[in-house]
Amino acid sequence: MQSSAARFTETPLIRKKKFRESVAKWVFFAMTIAMIIPLLLIVGFLIVKAIPSLSLDFLLDPPMRNMRAGGIWPAFVGTVYLVMISLAVAAPIGVLAAVYLNEYAKDNWFNRLINLAVINLAGVPSIVHALFGLGAFVLAAGIGKSVLAASLTLAVMTLPVIIASTREALASVPMTFREACWNVGATRWQTIRAVVLPNSISGILTGVILQVSRAAGETAPIMFTGALFFKAVQRGTIFPYSLDEQCMALSMHLYVIATQVHGVPESMTYATAVVLLATVLLVNATAILVRMYMRSRKKW
Amino acid sequence: MGAAAAPRSKPRRAVWAVAGEKFLELVIRLCGISAIVFVLSIFYFVFAKAAPLLFSDGFSVGEFLFSTKWYPTSEVNVRYGVFALIVGTFSVTVLAMLIAVPFGLGAAIYISEFCGPKLKETLKITIELLAAIPSVVWGFIGLTVMNQVIVKITGAPVGLNVLNGGLILALMSVPIIVSIGEDALKAVPDSYREAATALGATRWQMVYKVLLPAAKTGLLAAVLLGVARAVGETMAVLMATGHAVHIPHSVLDSVRTLTATIAAELGETQENSPHYRVLFLIGVLLFTITFVINLAADMIVRGIRKR
Numbered sequence: 001m002q003s004s005a006a007r008f009t010e011t012p013l014i015r016k017k018k019f020r021e022s023v024a025k026w027v028f029f030a031m032t033i034a035m036i037i038p039l040l041l042i043v044g045f046l047i048v049k050a051i052p053s054l055s056l057d058f059l060l061d062p063p064m065r066n067m068r069a070g071g072i073w074p075a076f077v078g079t080v081y082l083v084m085i086s087l088a089v090a091a092p093i094g095v096l097a098a099v100y101l102n103e104y105a106k107d108n109w110f111n112r113l114i115n116l117a118v119i120n121l122a123g124v125p126s127i128v129h130a131l132f133g134l135g136a137f138v139l140a141a142g143i144g145k146s147v148l149a150a151s152l153t154l155a156v157m158t159l160p161v162i163i164a165s166t167r168e169a170l171a172s173v174p175m176t177f178r179e180a181c182w183n184v185g186a187t188r189w190q191t192i193r194a195v196v197l198p199n200s201i202s203g204i205l206t207g208v209i210l211q212v213s214r215a216a217g218e219t220a221p222i223m224f225t226g227a228l229f230f231k232a233v234q235r236g237t238i239f240p241y242s243l244d245e246q247c248m249a250l251s252m253h254l255y256v257i258a259t260q261v262h263g264v265p266e267s268m269t270y271a272t273a274v275v276l277l278a279t280v281l282l283v284n285a286t287a288i289l290v291r292m293y294m295r296s297r298k299k300w
Numbered sequence: 301m302g303a304a305a306a307p308r309s310k311p312r313r314a315v316w317a318v319a320g321e322k323f324l325e326l327v328i329r330l331c332g333i334s335a336i337v338f339v340l341s342i343f344y345f346v347f348a349k350a351a352p353l354l355f356s357d358g359f360s361v362g363e364f365l366f367s368t369k370w371y372p373t374s375e376v377n378v379r380y381g382v383f384a385l386i387v388g389t390f391s392v393t394v395l396a397m398l399i400a401v402p403f404g405l406g407a408a409i410y411i412s413e414f415c416g417p418k419l420k421e422t423l424k425i426t427i428e429l430l431a432a433i434p435s436v437v438w439g440f441i442g443l444t445v446m447n448q449v450i451v452k453i454t455g456a457p458v459g460l461n462v463l464n465g466g467l468i469l470a471l472m473s474v475p476i477i478v479s480i481g482e483d484a485l486k487a488v489p490d491s492y493r494e495a496a497t498a499l500g501a502t503r504w505q506m507v508y509k510v511l512l513p514a515a516k517t518g519l520l521a522a523v524l525l526g527v528a529r530a531v532g533e534t535m536a537v538l539m540a541t542g543h544a545v546h547i548p549h550s551v552l553d554s555v556r557t558l559t560a561t562i563a564a565e566l567g568e569t570q571e572n573s574p575h576y577r578v579l580f581l582i583g584v585l586l587f588t589i590t591f592v593i594n595l596a597a598d599m600i601v602r603g604i605r606k607r
Binding site for chain 2: 017018020021023024025027028029031032034035036038039042045046092093094096097099100101104105113114116117118119120121122123124125126127128129130131132134135136140156159160163187188189190213214216217218219220223224251252254255258259269270273276277280281284285288
């Protein structure tokens with residue numbers, strides 16, 4: 001007869017089960033780490049290679065001697081231009097579109113169609129956005145290749161980013177907040193303005209920041225709509241471009257010096273890549289911090 | 301106290317306030333439909349540039365899709381066959397998915413089921429930053445780091461090939477597979493987990509027997525979105541796959557994808573020339589492919605929510 005204690009000792013079956021469990025756990029852990037470690041190594045490698053060129057002068061100087069010396073200032077400013085203008089267009093439209101989808105839209109076929117359109121807009125390849133920008137803004141609207149045309153193309157492309165995260169923020173405001181406001185006689189818009197938007201402002205901000213990071217990194221959409229290889233700009237000029245001119249951009253500059261120009265010192269291309277990467281990741285990290293701050297302060 | 305109170309009218313808002321609000325709501329509605337307007341106009345403007353060629357005499361859609369002869373700048377024998385480019389896109393995407401799907405789903409399972417809350421938060425943030433790396437930086441990594449690594453390991457003469465593009469695209473699509481896959485696993489009700497645990501299942505048995513079957517459609521959607529990302533990616537494959545328009549015979553052959561062809565050739569074509577138009581036609585093809593994939597993914601996700 002078995003004693004009751006014996007029944008709870010490990011049988012071979014249980015041992016096998018536990019063994020498999022720990023194998024599975026470590027395999028999945030290895031899979032997760034397997035994509036993070038190489039990436040950290042690569043980024044580390046980029047930074048090490050870039051160090052000889054990285055300096056404040058590299059950021060502030062214009063490219064010299066056919067981009068084989070000097071810095072990246074005009075490209076950096078160009079990116080700031082493109083990002084700011086595309087943000088000014090995409091942010092209001094995106095936020096209001098999210099307000100419509102979350103606060104006004106009923107669940108009918110038309111609004112499902114809008115949802116589908118937002119999803120597809122996010123899925124359209126960036127090079128197709130470039131063709132659209134060229135066909136619509138540069139040619140049909142007659143803007144020509146310019147900062148404006150490139151920014152508008154970027155705005156259309158990054159719209160879904162803002163819509164998605166604003167919607168999420170609006171949806172997380174509890175329904176009871178709105179009901180309370182309606183019950184004291186406020187209209188739909190008054191409720192949105194006084195209750196819904198203030199309570200989701202950090203989420204909206206996160207979306208806006210993510211849009212900035214996305215717009216700063218894109219290359220394909222601006223290649224044929226407004227980015228150019230080189231423009232002579234003085235060191236440290238803050239307003240080198242006007243809206244109807246073409247401009248340089250950091251992402252485009254990296255592509256150009258990495259593939260189109262020969263004899264660029266190796267460390268300069270690496271340094272350009274590192275500056276672009278650092279800019280985008282810093283912006284993204286800001287978005288993450290805002291979100292964490294928002295979560296820690298949540299009142300409900 | 302006799303005087304009857306004058307009938308009190310309801311307090312009214314100023315006319316301009318009401319009108320202003322009506323106007324604002326109109327603007328909000330317009331912004332709401334803007335997404336539809338943009339998707340339609342993307343298709344319209346790209347298609348409009350391609351249409352004159354598509355409907356011209358002597359252009360056959362069959363030849364466009366199934367001929368491997370891509371000689372757009374030839375003087376005597378101009379041919380616009382994109383089959384080799386489609387195969388290029390396909391080969392890079394398939395290789396990327398062979399790597400990204402197991403790793404992405406594995407990571408999604410680990411993050412969702414196996415790790416503690418602190419580690420989970422850290423990993424999710426890392427994945428999010430991974431997703432933010434610009435595609436031109438990925439391309440640069442392919443061109444420099446990956447290129448050298450591949451040459452060193454395989455002994456191939458150049459490292460810009462299917463393998464390089466596939467690896468880069470895999471790293472690029474893993475974050476989207478992880479985050480959507482994790483959402484799909486999170487959507488499985490906790491009662492399933494509790495029931496499995498109560499029956500004495502280990503975590504792995506629970507994942508294998510309960511969660512994967514329950515979340516399989518959501519995981520499929522995650523994979524589809526990863527595929528859409530890989531098909532549509534431009535700069536990374538432009539820089540990392542080399543520039544050879546031909547059907548690859550091994551992963552160490554260079555290829556050219558649909559997206560890279562547009563990016564590489566559009567700048568050098570005459571406006572409204574047949575070559576220019578055929579590049580827009582490739583754009584229409586890409587739009588259609590990603591549209592179908594995204595539609596499928598959306599229908600799958602919607603199906604889950606309804607259930």
